[in-house]
Amino acid sequence: MKNKIIAGNWKMNKTRLQAEQLITQLIPLVQDTANTVIVCVPFTDLQTVLALTKGTNIHVGAQNCHWKESGAYTGEISPAMLAELGVEYVVIGHSERRTYFGETDQTVLLRTKAALAAGLKPIVCIGETLAERNDGLTEQVLTRQVTEGFKDITADELSRIIVAYEPVWAIGTGVTATDDQANDAIAFVRGVFARKYGAQAADALYIQYGGSMNDANAAGLLAMSDIDGGLIGGASLVADKFAAIVHASK
Numbered sequence: 001m002k003n004k005i006i007a008g009n010w011k012m013n014k015t016r017l018q019a020e021q022l023i024t025q026l027i028p029l030v031q032d033t034a035n036t037v038i039v040c041v042p043f044t045d046l047q048t049v050l051a052l053t054k055g056t057n058i059h060v061g062a063q064n065c066h067w068k069e070s071g072a073y074t075g076e077i078s079p080a081m082l083a084e085l086g087v088e089y090v091v092i093g094h095s096e097r098r099t100y101f102g103e104t105d106q107t108v109l110l111r112t113k114a115a116l117a118a119g120l121k122p123i124v125c126i127g128e129t130l131a132e133r134n135d136g137l138t139e140q141v142l143t144r145q146v147t148e149g150f151k152d153i154t155a156d157e158l159s160r161i162i163v164a165y166e167p168v169w170a171i172g173t174g175v176t177a178t179d180d181q182a183n184d185a186i187a188f189v190r191g192v193f194a195r196k197y198g199a200q201a202a203d204a205l206y207i208q209y210g211g212s213m214n215d216a217n218a219a220g221l222l223a224m225s226d227i228d229g230g231l232i233g234g235a236s237l238v239a240d241k242f243a244a245i246v247h248a249s250k
């Protein structure tokens, strides 16, 4: 089994001072793990978190980026801006971006390509809604998201991408996918990648689970054969809860 990649997605939480507090608490709690630890923080926290985590095992990510290098796009942040700061990762296509900010498979692809070109490692989110699952459309939706959202991603590019399977009905709801539901969906997604990129590339691909993962359910989810890590929202805002998830898989 691979080591796990555990990423916190702070969403629109933590002012700069609160970020300083959380990171200061987190550093000693996660320093001895073989797993990869990432925190994806608001743009305004990036410099502070980068400075505090320098020389530690905590990697830093942003939560979105635009696909243009610069220009008249008021309110947007380019991949180059993130890369120059020293940011390593960027979340792309989170369901909240898809739902509230018009993100589509096409804009996910544009952002992913641009992030890769700037040397960032994208964490690309996919996942079905409750209505889609209830209508039996889960596999169809996941296939579309992978087919369209990764349309001209090369095998070399795929090796620098993390995929996060986040069923929308499990995000922030307290309803977690069961270990089997999460594993089955991720195995299905891996199969879609395998058909395009081959079994070896699909096996090497890190696919995380996200959606109400917490210190109580993480061990079970992370023990599943196809689950390579977690993307954690709410529980990443509390140092000891997030640290417990980091250590849930040894």
Ligand code: PGA
Pocket (backbone or CB within 6 Å): 009, 166, 170, 171, 172, 173, 174, 210, 211, 212, 213, 231, 232, 233, 234, 235
């Ligand atoms: P949650 O969020 O852990 O609060 O459900 C996960 C995510 O949206 O990445």
